Amino acid sequence: xxxxxxxxxxxxxxxxxxxxxxxxxxxxxxxxxxxxxxxxxxxxxxxxxxxxxxxxxxxxxxxxxxxxxxxxxxxxxxxxxxxxxxxxxxxxxxxxxxxxxxxxxxxxxxxxxxxxxxxxxxxxxxxxxxxxxxxxxxxxxxxxxxxxxxxxxxxxxxxxxxxxxxxxxxxxxxxxxxxxxxxxxxxxxxxxxxxxxxxxxxxxxxxxxxxxxxxxxxxxxxxxxxxxxx
Amino acid sequence: xxxxxxxxxxxxxxxxxxxxxxxxxxxxxxxxxxxxxxxxxxxxxxxxxxxxxxxxxxxxxxxxxxxxxxxxxxxxxxxxxxxxxxxxxxxxxxxxxxxxxxxxxxxxxxxxxxxxxxxxxxxxxxxxxxxxxxxxxxxxxxxxxxxxxxxxxxxxxxxxxxxxxxxxxxxxxxxxxxxxxxxxxxxxxxxxxxxxxxxxxxxxxxxxxxxxxxxxxxxxxxxxxxxxxxxxxxxxxxxxxxxxxxxxxxxxxxxxxxxxxxxxxxxxxxxxxxxxxxxxxxxxxxxxxxxxxxxxxxxxxxxxxxxxxxxxxxxxxxxxxxxxxxxxxxxxxxxxxxxxxxxxxxxxxxxxxxxxxxxxxxxxxxxxxxxxxxxxxxxxxxxxxxxxxxxxxxxxxxxxxxxxxxxxxxxxxxxxxxxxxxxxxx
Numbered sequence: 287x288x289x290x291x292x293x294x295x296x297x298x299x300x301x302x303x304x305x306x307x308x309x310x311x312x313x314x315x316x317x318x319x320x321x322x323x324x325x326x327x328x329x330x331x332x333x334x335x336x337x338x339x340x341x342x343x344x345x346x347x348x349x350x351x352x353x354x355x356x357x358x359x360x361x362x363x364x365x366x367x368x369x370x371x372x373x374x375x376x377x378x379x380x381x382x383x384x385x386x387x388x389x390x391x392x393x394x395x396x397x398x399x400x401x402x403x404x405x406x407x408x409x410x411x412x413x414x415x416x417x418x419x420x421x422x423x424x425x426x427x428x429x430x431x432x433x434x435x436x437x438x439x440x441x442x443x444x445x446x447x448x449x450x451x452x453x454x455x456x457x458x459x460x461x462x463x464x465x466x467x468x469x470x471x472x473x474x475x476x477x478x479x480x481x482x483x484x485x486x487x488x489x490x491x492x493x494x495x496x497x498x499x500x501x502x503x504x505x506x507x508x509x510x511x512x513x514x515x516x
Numbered sequence: 517x518x519x520x521x522x523x524x525x526x527x528x529x530x531x532x533x534x535x536x537x538x539x540x541x542x543x544x545x546x547x548x549x550x551x552x553x554x555x556x557x558x559x560x561x562x563x564x565x566x567x568x569x570x571x572x573x574x575x576x577x578x579x580x581x582x583x584x585x586x587x588x589x590x591x592x593x594x595x596x597x598x599x600x601x602x603x604x605x606x607x608x609x610x611x612x613x614x615x616x617x618x619x620x621x622x623x624x625x626x627x628x629x630x631x632x633x634x635x636x637x638x639x640x641x642x643x644x645x646x647x648x649x650x651x652x653x654x655x656x657x658x659x660x661x662x663x664x665x666x667x668x669x670x671x672x673x674x675x676x677x678x679x680x681x682x683x684x685x686x687x688x689x690x691x692x693x694x695x696x697x698x699x700x701x702x703x704x705x706x707x708x709x710x711x712x713x714x715x716x717x718x719x720x721x722x723x724x725x726x727x728x729x730x731x732x733x734x735x736x737x738x739x740x741x742x743x744x745x746x747x748x749x750x751x752x753x754x755x756x757x758x759x760x761x762x763x764x765x766x767x768x769x770x771x772x773x774x775x776x777x778x779x780x781x782x783x784x785x786x787x788x789x790x791x792x793x794x795x796x797x798x799x800x801x802x803x804x805x806x807x808x809x810x811x812x813x814x815x816x817x818x819x820x821x822x823x824x825x826x827x828x829x830x831x832x833x834x835x836x837x838x839x840x841x842x843x844x845x846x847x848x849x850x851x852x853x854x855x856x857x858x859x860x861x862x863x864x865x866x867x868x869x870x871x872x873x874x875x876x877x878x879x880x881x882x883x884x885x886x887x888x889x890x891x892x893x894x895x896x897x898x899x900x901x902x903x904x905x906x907x908x909x910x911x912x913x914x915x916x917x918x919x920x921x922x923x924x925x926x927x928x929x930x931x932x933x934x935x936x937x938x939x940x941x942x
Contacts, residue, residue, distance in 0.1 A: 376614040383621065
């Protein structure tokens with residue numbers, strides 16, 4: 287029997303959902319590939335066709351969530367008219383809202399797959415790129431709106447944004463305020479700083495300052511530097 | 517920043533900073549006083565007003581509301597800042613649209629685009645503890661969705677604590693701190709929109725026969741944090757006055773507003789005690805609508821009678837009758853001669869004068885210049901000062917506050933209306 291692309295997608299999703307369920311209950315360590323396969327009602331061999339190990343399922347979960355996010359954002363009434371900080375906040379809040387039903391899983395996954403220093407760069411890169419792609423699109427639109435050139439620091443700033451986002455998730459996971467109001471306030475205040483930083487190209491200006499200082503002072507100092515006692 | 521600073525730390529820092537500043541001002545003032553003993557307290561009031569005003573508007577929400585109530589009752593703020601504050605409910609920076617979305621989702625269970633046919637995420641009006649959004653439901657009804665600032669209920673108590681602390685350095689701070697209990701109670705009522713929804717329904721029912729429009733409640737989109745009402749197309753006082761309505765029309769509308777106040781105060785004994793200008797909507801011709809039912813008070817059933825007695829006593833200018841009226845109003849427990857003798861001239865006469873003055877003429881003309889309404893604050897200060905001896909009747913405070921709002925509005929409209937003939941007979 288030939289398995290269609292549609293069916294493949296469905297099975298993949300089913301495996302992710304099953305993994306979320308079992309990991310939420312038992313924790314990551316105690317969960318076996320076999321248990322996930324059983325929960326998803328697929329053969330043990332089949333699961334390995336999709337995911338070579340448990341970690342890969344974690345990343346796949348986030349990939350799915352980010353893809354969903356991108357579609358959801360497009361559906362929001364008037365999103366394009368939002369200010370940059372409002373867009374950033376909507377982006378992250380919508381995502382957190384989607385994480386909510388899997389909060390225990392996200393907590394488990396986040397520490398293993400995102401925050402851990404052992405996280406393999408290549409594994410996390412794919413999901414991160416999907417997320418940053420959404421962020422970049424938002425940013426580019428904003429640049430277009432204000433007729434500004436793309437800053438040379440953009441790629442680096444996007445990576446900073448990723449770190450910022452991870453920080454927010456970590457805060458959210460520890461947030462005990464009703465309706466996660468503290469997280470909302472934190473995003474509210476920080477996103478405004480991000481907006482200011484980006485709109486005024488602070489980073490570019492800092493770099494210019496750095497270059498200036500280096501060229502005119504540090505560099506010439508080094509040129510004229512003579513070790514003592516000579 | 518868009519949301520209210522709600523962590524205790526950031527709030528403490530705002531209050532703390534202002535308390536220090538106020539303290540410094542008093543010190544400075546005292547130092548100056550040594551040099552120039554004639555320096556008036558006005559200057560101190562002015563400086564302190566500025567500091568308090570700055571601190572409170574930064575915190576918006578509770579603090580803003582609190583400032584309004586405090587200033588109304590104790591003359592804590594000078595006129596200039598009081599006027600600023602009255603405007604400020606319209607000017608507070610709105611919540612950002614992402615927070616609005618999240619709040620709707622939290623409170624009503626889904627995102628606005630899934631609940632409403634359309635939802636304007638930019639607020640069109642500010643409410644004392646929140647903001648109002650325009651929306652349309654799937655049936656095509658125009659709605660006004662009032663949304664409370666998230667977290668405001670939690671910060672309420674902290675705010676009061678902080679303000680108590682920081683006010684300790686103020687002159688006459690005891691008076692202020694004492695009033696805080698009452699403020700706290702009022703705020704706690706206002707913080708639940710369920711109370712307001714209940715009041716809205718009450719007035720809709722009780723005022724059905726009256727010539728006033730009260731917006732319909734949409735309970736499906738309402739809970740303690742969100743209040744959804746019918747959206748009414750109308751103008752606020754300023755806008756209405758800009759269209760230069762004729763004097764007759766202005767008199768007619770003002771008379772109607774006063775009559776409604778009399779009806780709800782004397783008949784229902786339940787009335788809108790926070791009758792600020794923003795609560796009325798001018799709907800074209802002489803139609804008016806009531807918008808806000810957050811601060812509704814019910815007075816003791818004998819109290820309205822006492823007010824009429826007092827007015828009558830002033831008319832005949834009889835000391836015995838005036839004292840008797842204050843007993844009915846609950847200011848004096850029984851005929852206590854010591855209290856009466858001590859405070860008759862300093863407290864009761866000024867209070868009676870303020871209350872009765874507009875009723876001693878057949879038609880009373882309000883004008884922007886005579887600023888009669890503002891003298892209400894002096895009357896309030898009189899009561900506050902002698903609180904230890906004179907029973908501080910809350911009903912009187914509410915009654916006062918309601919009238920103050922009305923008179924302010926009438927002064928702005930510059931109307932001549934009949935007041936005396938509208939009061940019930942003794």
